[in-house]
Amino acid sequence: MNLPARDSAQLPSPKRFRDPWWLLVLTIVLIVVALVVLQPDPFRRILLFVRDGIQVTIYVTLVSFALVLFLGLIVGLIRLSKLTLLRGIATIYVEVIRGIPVLVQLIFWYFAFPSLVQDIGRSVGWQPLINYRPNPVAMAILGLTICYAAYMSEVYRAGIQSIPRGQMEAARSLGMTYFQAMRYVILPQAVRVILPPVGNEFITLLKDSSLTSVVAVPELTRRGREFMAASFIPLQTWLMVSLLYLVMTLLATRVVAWIEYRTRLEK
Amino acid sequence: MEREPIIHIENVHKWFGHVHALRGVNLDVYKGEVVVIIGPSGSGKSTLLRCINRLEEFDEGRIIVDGIPLDSAENINAVRTEVGMVFQQFNLFPHLTVLENICLAQRIVRKRKKEEAEAIAMELLRKVGIPEKAHNYPAQLSGGQQQRVAIARALAMNPKIMLFDEPTSALDPEMIQEVLDVMLNLAREGMTMVVVSHEIGFARAAAHRAILMDEGQIVEEAPPDILFNNPRHERTRAFLSKVLH
Numbered sequence: 001m002n003l004p005a006r007d008s009a010q011l012p013s014p015k016r017f018r019d020p021w022w023l024l025v026l027t028i029v030l031i032v033v034a035l036v037v038l039q040p041d042p043f044r045r046i047l048l049f050v051r052d053g054i055q056v057t058i059y060v061t062l063v064s065f066a067l068v069l070f071l072g073l074i075v076g077l078i079r080l081s082k083l084t085l086l087r088g089i090a091t092i093y094v095e096v097i098r099g100i101p102v103l104v105q106l107i108f109w110y111f112a113f114p115s116l117v118q119d120i121g122r123s124v125g126w127q128p129l130i131n132y133r134p135n136p137v138a139m140a141i142l143g144l145t146i147c148y149a150a151y152m153s154e155v156y157r158a159g160i161q162s163i164p165r166g167q168m169e170a171a172r173s174l175g176m177t178y179f180q181a182m183r184y185v186i187l188p189q190a191v192r193v194i195l196p197p198v199g200n201e202f203i204t205l206l207k208d209s210s211l212t213s214v215v216a217v218p219e220l221t222r223r224g225r226e227f228m229a230a231s232f233i234p235l236q237t238w239l240m241v242s243l244l245y246l247v248m249t250l251l252a253t254r255v256v257a258w259i260e261y262r263t264r265l266e267k
Numbered sequence: 268m269e270r271e272p273i274i275h276i277e278n279v280h281k282w283f284g285h286v287h288a289l290r291g292v293n294l295d296v297y298k299g300e301v302v303v304i305i306g307p308s309g310s311g312k313s314t315l316l317r318c319i320n321r322l323e324e325f326d327e328g329r330i331i332v333d334g335i336p337l338d339s340a341e342n343i344n345a346v347r348t349e350v351g352m353v354f355q356q357f358n359l360f361p362h363l364t365v366l367e368n369i370c371l372a373q374r375i376v377r378k379r380k381k382e383e384a385e386a387i388a389m390e391l392l393r394k395v396g397i398p399e400k401a402h403n404y405p406a407q408l409s410g411g412q413q414q415r416v417a418i419a420r421a422l423a424m425n426p427k428i429m430l431f432d433e434p435t436s437a438l439d440p441e442m443i444q445e446v447l448d449v450m451l452n453l454a455r456e457g458m459t460m461v462v463v464s465h466e467i468g469f470a471r472a473a474a475h476r477a478i479l480m481d482e483g484q485i486v487e488e489a490p491p492d493i494l495f496n497n498p499r500h501e502r503t504r505a506f507l508s509k510v511l512h
Contacts, residue, residue: 169322170358170417174372174424175348184371188362 017261025250032243042233046224046240053223054244060137060219061206064144068205069198071145072152077182079157090153097150102143103211109143110134110215140212148205155201159194160186192263199256203249210245220244271334273298273428273459274319279328281314281483288314289325290483298427301460303470303491306480307506312463315480316430319461320350333427348376351421355433357413359405359420365392366401369420377424384423391419395449411442415449422453429453431462465510467495479503 035043078090097105114134121129163186171181213222224241228234272295281289288311296302304312317323318330321343330337332346360368369388373379379387392398395415397408405413414434421429431450435443447469454460454473464470470477470491477491479502487500495511498504 164356164358166354166356166358167360170352170354170360171372173320173322173347173350173352174420175344175376176372177344180375184375185360189360192362 017258019254019257019261021250021257022254025247025254028243028246028250032240032247035240035243042231042236043240045231046227046237049227050220050223050241050244053218053220054248056137056217056219057206057209057221058248060140060144060212060217061202061209064141064148064209065202065205067141067145068148068152068201071149073156075149075153076156076160079153080160094150094153097147102147102208103214105147106140106143106211106215109139109146110136113139136212136216136218140209140215140217143215144205144209144212148201152198152201155194155197156190158197159190162193163189192260195256195260195263199253199260202256203252206249206252207245272296273333274461275329275331276315276319277329277331279315279318279325279330281311281318281323281325281327288483289318291328292480292483292485294478294485296428296459296461298459299457300476301454301458301462301474302476302478303474304461304463304478304480305465305467305470305506305510306478306486310480311483312480313432316432316461316463319428319430320347320352322352348424349426350428350430351424351426352430353414353417353421353432353434355436357405357410357417357437359413359417361405364402364404365397365408365416368405368416369423372420373423387423388419391422392416394422394452395419396445409442410438411445414438414442414446418446418449418453428459428461431460431464433463433465435464435466467491467511471495479506481506 032047036047075090075093078086079094081087114132117129117132121127121132167185167189168181171185172178176184209219210221212219213225216222220241224237228237231237274294274296276292276294279289279292280287290311292311292315294302294315304315306312314323318325319332321330321337333349335342335346335349337343337346359365360371363371366385366388369391370381370384373384373387374381377384389398389401392401395418397412397415400408400412400416405416408416418429418434434450435446438446443466447466450460450462450469451473460473462469462474474491476488477494478488479486479494479498479500481502487494487498487503489499494503495507498507
């Protein structure tokens with residue numbers, strides 16, 4: 001811990017952020033553009049057809065991820081708390097959810113859960129419940145959020161536990177409440193630790209959003225299947241869809257790397 | 268000395284699982300008094316110190332700080348704003364500059380305005396001798412400088428009592444004196460201090476009372492000159508022979 005004293009004047013001047021991997025993103029984008037421009041049939045047709053699917057994929061991913069960040073933090077904090085009952089419930093939630101495939105969970109929320117609601121409606125004789133029809137996008141977001149919040153809570157938990165105990169003790173000894181200490185001392189440090197795994201979760205979530213194609217969400221993969229069914233050109237269709245996913249995931253990776261650079265601690 | 272102690276510790280017991288860490292400790296500290304606690308490692312001296320601001324819970328007995336009993340959550344937070352603590356490992360917040368370290372609790376606990384908090388912080392940094400480090404991060408400071416910032420951070424809350432938990436044990440030898448000097452000045456200004464430390468020189472110079480703890484109990488307490496020169500107990504003698512070279 002005893003670093004030699006240094007004057008700020010002697011510190012190396014911060015280097016500009018250079019990230020050569022942006023070239024990879026650029027290359028994939030250029031390939032997509034080249035295909036669309038040089039071979040508009042079928043590539044331009046495919047792109048126009050799946051365009052709204054890209055929007056749905058981005059929408060489902062971003063909304064789910066925002067909810068995952070929030071719910072995951074709550075669950076992670078509960079898992080670290082002294083509230084025995086709540087902690088037990090949170091632990092069961094994490095363990096159960098982690099043990100069931102995402103696809104099965106998505107199918108459960110879209111098919112099984114509404115039929116359960118309708119059964120309950122019939123048994124109590126309440127019309128709004130009997131007539132309940134699930135909204136595919138809402139159910140997909142619900143399913144992804146519940147699933148990924150369980151994973152994310154473990155990321156938060158590990159991040160918070162990686163901060164030395166003395167940080168919390170120092171904050172509490174200055175009169176801060178537990179939540180003030182979390183908000184101003186622990187989480188700002190933990191966030192830097194967990195940024196890489198959080199970025200990882202985001203990219204996995206983006207890719208897993210393709211699973212919602214089986215529960216009637218008109219996202220990129222589903223639109224690709226629809227195009228293939230209508231056109232019978234699977235090779236070009238799935239080449240295009242794959243490239244579009246690559247653009248999104250590689251872009252997300254670069255953004256995470258940039259945030260990591262911007263929030264690093266002065267050493 | 269005043270009749271009413273500012274810290275009243277009465278028959279405090281503490282178990283860590285099966286380990287009986289504190290075995291019925293009684294101690295009164297009066298306003299303006301400097302008490303130094305020495306003792307072998309595992310004797311419970313740090314645990315006792317940490318019980319005073321309830322970083323450690325105790326299982327039996329009671330502690331009253333400045334008239335506030337340590338029982339409810341509100342009381343614990345009230346006591347913590349009255350009691351500053353300095354740790355062996357400094358525990359500065361590494362993501363904040365020195366100035367921000369000293370201002371954070373002032374802003375959110377004492378609800379001071381930014382300008383006011385920064386003025387207080389700069390005054391305290393001058394007092395501990397490193398105002399030029401205000402905008403550096405803790406990792407850019409030496410251990411001695413970090414510990415002086417930690418003292419300034421605690422003082423910014425205007426505590427009535429300062430607790431020091433082995434403040435110089437993690438420091439390189441050449442940095443110990445700069446921290447002890449800050450503590451000596453604080454003692455001269457009349458701050459009530461409880462210090463767990465093996466710095467016998469500091470104890471002789473600043474302490475009104477020295478206490479030897481062993482196996483969770485207070486073995487002997489006396490003015491430092493008497494405790495160090497003419498200890499009454501065999502255990503005190505045995506411990507001092509290992510510490511004083």
